[in-house]
Amino acid sequence: PFYQRAHFLTAAARVDQCPADEGREVAFAGRSNAGKSSAINALCHQNALARTSKTPGRTQQLIFFQLDETRRLVDLPGYGYAKVPDSVKRDWQQHMAAYLEQRSSLGGLVVVMDIRHPLAEFDRQMLHWGGRADLPMLVLLTKADKLKTGAARATQHAVEQAVSNMAGQVEVMLFSALKRQGVESVQRLLDR
Ligand code: GDP
Secondary structure (H helix, E strand, O other), rough: HHHHHHHEEEEEOOOOHOOOOOEEEEEEEEEEOOOOOHHHHHHOOOOHHHHHHHHHOOOOOOOOOOOOEEEEEEEOOOOOOOOOHHHHHHHHHHHHHHHHHHHEEEEEEEEEEEOOOOOOOOHHHHHHHHOOOOEEEEEEEEEEOOOOHHHHHHHHHHHHOOOOHHOEEEEEEEOOOOOOEHHHHHHHHHHH
């Protein structure tokens, strides 16, 4: 029920601008267009919550959503697979590495991937950092409605195979914001 009460808390351009490092938060990462905003909105039963992250100038910021007094979701900045200037990439890498390594209240990392294009370089980078930071991770294969059930399951298994070197640390789930597939399962996992 507290997911429904999610609301924008603050945006941070740097780790030292993040809200107090207490309570618990789970961060969402994904390439642009992966379906991350739609996934956050679906999980929080809201239509426009995560749109904040798309305001120009906010694209490189960490966006914090408050769920209740102690719990937060964090929308991490991503970038597109189109050519991104190296300076932007470097800046992003510094941000992300610092946040994932230093943030004590960070309890887990969700890497959102379009089920039709999983495990891009961006995704592998996030999984690598999450692994180094010892974070439990969830690979969310979203837009599952774009594939037939069998093909979606096959992709899920292929991704599970690909991350089997981090078995126990990474779960892989099918999701669809459109069909609201997986909402309750993901909420249960986030609660843990
Ligand atoms: P973000 O850039 O990662 O935040 O991606 P968005 O959430 O804005 O989604 C990118 C595009 O994918 C939009 O056109 C969405 O409507 C579409 N999309 C997102 N989730 C789903 C889904 O579960 N199913 C389908 N069919 N389309 C989706």
